[in-house]
Amino acid sequence: MKKFTLLALVSLGTLSVFAKDRLTHDPDVTNDETILHVWSWNFPAIAENMKKIADSGFSMIQTSPVQQSYAPEGSGKLIFDESGNGEGFWYYYYQPTDWKIGNNILGTKEQMQQMLDSANKYGVRVIVDVLPNHTAFDIDAVSEDFVNAVGGRDKMYHSNGLRPVEDYNDRLECTLWASGALPDVNTENPAFQKYYMQFVNELLDMGVRGFRYDTAKHIGLPSDPVDEASGVKVNDFWDVATGRKAVGGVRLALPYDSLFVYGEVLQDRNVKEDEYAEYMGQTASGYGHVLREALDKGSANGFDLINWHHSEAPEYLTTWVESHDTYANEHESAHLTDDQIRTGWVFLTARQNGIPLFFSRPMGSTRQAYWGDNILGARGNDEFFHPEVVAVNNFRKAMSGEKENIEVSDNGQILLVNRGKKGAAVINIAPIANFVSLPTGLPDGTYRDQVYGKEFKVKKGMLKGLAAPYTTYILTKK
Numbered sequence: 001m002k003k004f005t006l007l008a009l010v011s012l013g014t015l016s017v018f019a020k021d022r023l024t025h026d027p028d029v030t031n032d033e034t035i036l037h038v039w040s041w042n043f044p045a046i047a048e049n050m051k052k053i054a055d056s057g058f059s060m061i062q063t064s065p066v067q068q069s070y071a072p073e074g075s076g077k078l079i080f081d082e083s084g085n086g087e088g089f090w091y092y093y094y095q096p097t098d099w100k101i102g103n104n105i106l107g108t109k110e111q112m113q114q115m116l117d118s119a120n121k122y123g124v125r126v127i128v129d130v131l132p133n134h135t136a137f138d139i140d141a142v143s144e145d146f147v148n149a150v151g152g153r154d155k156m157y158h159s160n161g162l163r164p165v166e167d168y169n170d171r172l173e174c175t176l177w178a179s180g181a182l183p184d185v186n187t188e189n190p191a192f193q194k195y196y197m198q199f200v201n202e203l204l205d206m207g208v209r210g211f212r213y214d215t216a217k218h219i220g221l222p223s224d225p226v227d228e229a230s231g232v233k234v235n236d237f238w239d240v241a242t243g244r245k246a247v248g249g250v251r252l253a254l255p256y257d258s259l260f261v262y263g264e265v266l267q268d269r270n271v272k273e274d275e276y277a278e279y280m281g282q283t284a285s286g287y288g289h290v291l292r293e294a295l296d297k298g299s300a301n302g303f304d305l306i307n308w309h310h311s312e313a314p315e316y317l318t319t320w321v322e323s324h325d326t327y328a329n330e331h332e333s334a335h336l337t338d339d340q341i342r343t344g345w346v347f348l349t350a351r352q353n354g355i356p357l358f359f360s361r362p363m364g365s366t367r368q369a370y371w372g373d374n375i376l377g378a379r380g381n382d383e384f385f386h387p388e389v390v391a392v393n394n395f396r397k398a399m400s401g402e403k404e405n406i407e408v409s410d411n412g413q414i415l416l417v418n419r420g421k422k423g424a425a426v427i428n429i430a431p432i433a434n435f436v437s438l439p440t441g442l443p444d445g446t447y448r449d450q451v452y453g454k455e456f457k458v459k460k461g462m463l464k465g466l467a468a469p470y471t472t473y474i475l476t477k478k
Helices: 043-048 049-053 090-094 111-120 144-149 171-176 190-206 235-240 285-299 324-328 338-349 387-398
Strands: 004-006 035-037 059-063 067-069 098-100 127-130 212-215 224-227 261-265 281-283 317-320 355-359 404-408 414-419 423-428 434-441 446-449 454-461 460-466 472-476
Touching: 043 111, 043 144, 049 111, 059 281, 067 090, 098 144, 098 190, 111 127, 127 261, 144 190, 171 224, 212 472, 285 317, 285 338, 324 355, 324 404, 338 355, 338 387, 338 414, 338 423, 387 423, 387 472, 404 434, 414 434, 423 460, 434 454, 460 472
Parallel strands: 035 059, 035 355, 059 127, 127 212, 212 261, 261 281, 281 317, 317 355
Antiparallel strands: 004 224, 067 098, 404 414, 414 423, 423 472, 434 460, 446 454, 454 460
């Protein structure tokens, strides 16, 4: 029987130099950034559309994984091959074969540099989806360079790293067994840590300025069980990844606080949100679920859309209406129309806190054909530059420093996000028109929204007007 020990938290003395209090909300903080998830776009497609992305008001883009990945012959063509002809699946880039830049879906290192140069030109920050937790299912596809760098195959995985997780709420299984049956890398192996950090530093040298850590909750924290059978004495991956520790003479090349980093720590029972908050921002997956339920119902009644449903302070949370997982895996959100997703985006983005991520659905996608044109590498559909999306992205920046107040109509169909006395966003999440009559901080007067020129009036602190089905309006003080 393998022996595992439970280590205590790293001492406060060790953390004091680096730790940031991400649990205490500062009510005066306003977030103004937005992320476009250029899901499955290749580097040339991203570069060609960088001006449009910037003009749409997005301050950051998140790419799909850029490391070498599982690539059977003939793959890399389709987002999802339903025919079984072997022409590819989007999730192949979530199966690393080496931590070197470039794969057959996104493109080469040279093409990535061209994309980064374009982003720099237009003032867009690039964050990369990284996944040190696992390798490809086919362990024979893993490169010999990687195998040799980590000290051989017996050093590559945790001692139970090929055993599928049975209980995702058991921290031992969650962090040391195979999540989704993907072989679990021994992330505590110093040789792996050095190899991985060299990859990270190469990305930083090219101009990358942040990371999304895939399956972050499957990489152990200092308080989690230690895999002694793999020669591990301490779970220190996060200390190394965030620059608190060097490994083999290699340390994070830039100050950690200069980067935008968040972890995919999907909420469930027995998830250590407070401890992950010592290291990074996290995903507000629970809030996204509640928001989608309200959108599905066409009413906020019965749903708490004000509380962020997370222990981490909202200024550090990455929020979304949907993610690539909710769209592409179980299609949990894929049935929602583009109009519904857009109303949710405007509500989310008009708010004071959270860093919202807009998932770019495939070009040509419909509610019957989720994959649309089904071309890996191609740009997503037009929704990221829809006038309502652009208007709220710009509104978010203009409302910097303004606190939020949220009002909901009696029927739950109209959401009003007031930002101080400076602006307001009106959102109709229902398939029918609605009269608007809600309190606002806007001064008395007549207002026309920035997209449709629709007229709204404020008198004695009450905002009144008519909202069309599944439509949003941005109002600002002149």
